[in-house]
Amino acid sequence: MPVAVWAGSGLAWEEELTALKGRLAPIFRRSDVAASAAAFLDGLLSGISRKTGWQMAEQAGLSRPYRMQSLLGRSSWEADALRDQVRTE
Numbered sequence: 683m684p685v686a687v688w689a690g691s692g693l694a695w696e697e698e699l700t701a702l703k704g705r706l707a708p709i710f711r712r713s714d715v716a717a718s719a720a721a722f723l724d725g726l727l728s729g730i731s732r733k734t735g736w737q738m739a740e741q742a743g744l745s746r747p748y749r750m751q752s753l754l755g756r757s758s759w760e761a762d763a764l765r766d767q768v769r770t771e
Contacts, residue, residue, distance in 0.1 A: 699723075705767055710759045718753040725750075 703723065707716040725738035735747035742750070 699727075705770075706764065709763050709767060710757070712757075714749075715753060715757045715759065718749045718757075719759075722750055722753055 703720045706719065710716040710719050721742035722738060725741045726733060728741050730737050730741050735750045738750045739745070739747040744750075
């Protein structure tokens with residue numbers, strides 16, 4: 683479920699979040715990893731009570747936590763590049 687749906691926020695907030703995900707996507711190099719990162723970000727911003735791999739996966743509509751765990755533990759992406767991109771604008 684998109685963050686804007688549960689937050690009851692306006693379209694502008696959803697557009698900003700979508701734009702942020704678009705700016706961050708190239709850092710992850712592969713589209714499936716970028717999609718996992720976007721889902722992970724949605725999970726962090728969601729109202730779920732605990733942010734475990736299982737609960738983040740469920741929030742993203744996944745049956746298992748492997749994509750979330752892989753994003754953090756096995757995927758190849760540059761943390762410094764991500765930090766720099768988030769700090770821009």
